[in-house]
Amino acid sequence: GVAPAVHAQAAVRWRLASSFPKSLDTIFGSAEVFSKAVKDMSGGKFEVSVHAAGELMPAFGVVDGVQNGTVEMAHTAPYYFFGKNEAFAIGGAIPFGMNSRQLTAWMVDGNGQKLMREFYAQYNIIDFIGGNTGAQMGGWFRKEIKSPDDIKGLKFRVGGFAGKVIERMGGVPQNIPGGEIYQALEKGTIDAAEWIGPYDDQKLGINKVAPFYYYPGWWEGSLNLSFYVNDKAFNGLSAENKAIIKAASHEAHVTTQARYDSRNPGALKQLVGAKTKVLPFPQSVMDASFKASQEVFAELDAKNPDWKKIHADYVNFQRDQVLWFRFAEGTFDNFMQRQKL
Amino acid sequence: GVAPAVHAQAAVRWRLASSFPKSLDTIFGSAEVFSKAVKDMSGGKFEVSVHAAGELMPAFGVVDGVQNGTVEMAHTAPYYFFGKNEAFAIGGAIPFGMNSRQLTAWMVDGNGQKLMREFYAQYNIIDFIGGNTGAQMGGWFRKEIKSPDDIKGLKFRVGGFAGKVIERMGGVPQNIPGGEIYQALEKGTIDAAEWIGPYDDQKLGINKVAPFYYYPGWWEGSLNLSFYVNDKAFNGLSAENKAIIKAASHEAHVTTQARYDSRNPGALKQLVGAKTKVLPFPQSVMDASFKASQEVFAELDAKNPDWKKIHADYVNFQRDQVLWFRFAEGTFDNFMQRQKL
Numbered sequence: 275g276v277a278p279a280v281h282a283q284a285a286v287r288w289r290l291a292s293s294f295p296k297s298l299d300t301i302f303g304s305a306e307v308f309s310k311a312v313k314d315m316s317g318g319k320f321e322v323s324v325h326a327a328g329e330l331m332p333a334f335g336v337v338d339g340v341q342n343g344t345v346e347m348a349h350t351a352p353y354y355f356f357g358k359n360e361a362f363a364i365g366g367a368i369p370f371g372m373n374s375r376q377l378t379a380w381m382v383d384g385n386g387q388k389l390m391r392e393f394y395a396q397y398n399i400i401d402f403i404g405g406n407t408g409a410q411m412g413g414w415f416r417k418e419i420k421s422p423d424d425i426k427g428l429k430f431r432v433g434g435f436a437g438k439v440i441e442r443m444g445g446v447p448q449n450i451p452g453g454e455i456y457q458a459l460e461k462g463t464i465d466a467a468e469w470i471g472p473y474d475d476q477k478l479g480i481n482k483v484a485p486f487y488y489y490p491g492w493w494e495g496s497l498n499l500s501f502y503v504n505d506k507a508f509n510g511l512s513a514e515n516k517a518i519i520k521a522a523s524h525e526a527h528v529t530t531q532a533r534y535d536s537r538n539p540g541a542l543k544q545l546v547g548a549k550t551k552v553l554p555f556p557q558s559v560m561d562a563s564f565k566a567s568q569e570v571f572a573e574l575d576a577k578n579p580d581w582k583k584i585h586a587d588y589v590n591f592q593r594d595q596v597l598w599f600r601f602a603e604g605t606f607d608n609f610m611q612r613q614k615l
Numbered sequence: 616g617v618a619p620a621v622h623a624q625a626a627v628r629w630r631l632a633s634s635f636p637k638s639l640d641t642i643f644g645s646a647e648v649f650s651k652a653v654k655d656m657s658g659g660k661f662e663v664s665v666h667a668a669g670e671l672m673p674a675f676g677v678v679d680g681v682q683n684g685t686v687e688m689a690h691t692a693p694y695y696f697f698g699k700n701e702a703f704a705i706g707g708a709i710p711f712g713m714n715s716r717q718l719t720a721w722m723v724d725g726n727g728q729k730l731m732r733e734f735y736a737q738y739n740i741i742d743f744i745g746g747n748t749g750a751q752m753g754g755w756f757r758k759e760i761k762s763p764d765d766i767k768g769l770k771f772r773v774g775g776f777a778g779k780v781i782e783r784m785g786g787v788p789q790n791i792p793g794g795e796i797y798q799a800l801e802k803g804t805i806d807a808a809e810w811i812g813p814y815d816d817q818k819l820g821i822n823k824v825a826p827f828y829y830y831p832g833w834w835e836g837s838l839n840l841s842f843y844v845n846d847k848a849f850n851g852l853s854a855e856n857k858a859i860i861k862a863a864s865h866e867a868h869v870t871t872q873a874r875y876d877s878r879n880p881g882a883l884k885q886l887v888g889a890k891t892k893v894l895p896f897p898q899s900v901m902d903a904s905f906k907a908s909q910e911v912f913a914e915l916d917a918k919n920p921d922w923k924k925i926h927a928d929y930v931n932f933q934r935d936q937v938l939w940f941r942f943a944e945g946t947f948d949n950f951m952q953r954q955k956l
Contacts, residue, residue, distance in 0.1 A: 314858035383877035409943035490947035517655030521862035532723035539935035593956045594880035602750035606831035
């Protein structure tokens with residue numbers, strides 16, 4: 275008989291633990307785009323099964339999972355692991371950080387990915403870009419915020435790093451899973467809650483219990499999502515599969531930002547139609563938040579050398595980016611915002 | 616002896632004609648990133664050789680080249696083919712069009728790629744995203760521009776579509792290859808010339824002969840670059856190689872925008888250090904340009920059904936994008952531009 279074809283490359287089966295629920299189709303979908311691209315490109319010889327938060331491990335257990343090799347991969351928001359080491363946040367979002375394009379530029383053509391990989395090595399992680407949400411909204415408030423005084427005593431559901439800044443401003447940061455926000459606001463257990471942006475926030479129905487929707491979410495001028503890959507698993511791949519992971523992560527990165535940008539406007543219009551009051555944070559609140567953030571950064575510089583090294587490079591890059599974006603990019607955007615299309 | 620391994624998949628060798636010279640490492644580099652990713656992912660079984668403008672065919676001959684199957688692929692700026700059909704421009708840049716993220720969102724998650732592919736089918740082309748320059752600068756001028764009157768009689772080296780608008784404003788658009796701009800400005804054959812942005816413009820040395828550098832380039836709020844693939848060649852690929860082309864194009868897309876963003880600020884600082892005067896176009900010039908652009912669009916709506924169909928969808932999408940970007944994104948960017956980092 276005819277000898278069977280010899281396949282030089284054995285089939286590879288990996289598991290990916292997401293930190294997100296399936297209901298967040300944009301952010302969870304990033305891992306699905308990645309997984310499909312890997313499967314399609316390899317003709318099914320490399321498959322990565324995608325598991326929602328809680329399916330294999332808790333949402334915030336994915337770094338341990340990848341570090342220990344329980345799973346080969348995770349898809350997550352790096353700042354969730356701020357409690358392990360504040361430097362994680364720089365790979366995701368820090369208050370008054372870079373916008374989506376700037377942060378991607380730092381990761382891809384600046385020192386960002388190089389520095390983050392040096393840091394991640396202690397967790398056995400190699401990271402790849404995995405989408406960005408763009409600038410987020412500042413969240414939902416039961417009462418209007420008119421000055422920094424209104425932050426004092428405010429029970430605000432807000433993520434780890436931003437919570438540090440809110441605390442310094444006299445607020446009371448709260449850690450509550452997305453699914454419990456509605457009830458906590460309704461009962462008055464909390465006064466305010468931030469989530470992501472119109473498209474995701476609408477799904478939680480928070481607008482019914484907190485009518486004031488503030489912008490911008492200065493703690494997430496953009497949020498870079500990451501694929502974390504266990505380094506031994508990655509190094510065991512063929513050169514082809516390594517390149518496939520890289521390209522698939524780029525496909526997921528573009529697709530996720532595109533989905534957020536494409537889907538947020540319609541959701542915002544619907545929220546406004548349902549009587550949401552969309553308001554900018556007052557200048558005094560923005561200024562006080564910026565000042566408090568700089569103070570937190572200075573404290574971290576003094577106590578965390580990982581943070582200090584990476585953050586110094588980040589801010590140098592950011593300074594040039596913000597300067598450059600003032601010219602063609604910013605002027606063009608601002609002009610367009612005044613036109614009737 | 617042992618039977619040799621049977622390779623189910625035959626080697627594929629393609630040629631890609633770029634519309635750009637090698638000296639423009641960012642924009643030409645997009646095809647190189649693409650080619651390397653394809654080669655790496657396929658383990659060398661799929662190779663795409665990249666040829667600079669003029670090597671296989673002229674810069675502006677690449678649509679004919681792909682249409683006729685002379686080459687399997689091209690990398691180009693779609694608006695170069697405005698003369699064939701104005702609808703080409705919508706896939707690249709139109710005056711007062713979408714910014715980089717907005718345009719990518721339209722292509723990837725809106726109707727953009729679907730509509731452009733329907734249009735490109737008549738040229739046997741299937742397109743893939745291939746990078747974006749971001750908002751471009753408005754170019755180099757020998758004299759200051761103080762009002763729309765200063766556009767009258769101005770001999771301005773500017774691309775096809777923008778030229779139509781400049782003409783309507785009383786200017787005299789000129790078509791000159793990049794390599795001849797310096798001499799034409801020095802001799803006074805032209806009064807002004809636009810190219811791309813600081814990083815690319817600096818290479819031409821134009822700042823020595825035209826000191827006024829204006830922004831923004833309202834005719835290119837962003838320029839989407841495209842990979843054009845001959846449809847028969849694409850349809851002849853294995854499913855794996857089709858997926859590889861898609862992911863590699865996304866990798867090139869991210870990398871090219873990141874390189875522009877990362878490299879423009881340093882070049883701008885050097886140009887300013889060399890006494891370039893960086894100035895915004897006066898509001899009156901922006902307003903007159905916007906009005907003239909809308910008039911050109913209305914004329915095209917009346918005479919070109921391809922344009923009308925695609926442009927209508929584009930503007931609908933753009934209207935929502937610009938509205939949404941006013942909130943979190945725009946407010947955040949504008950706040951950051953006022954901070955000392």
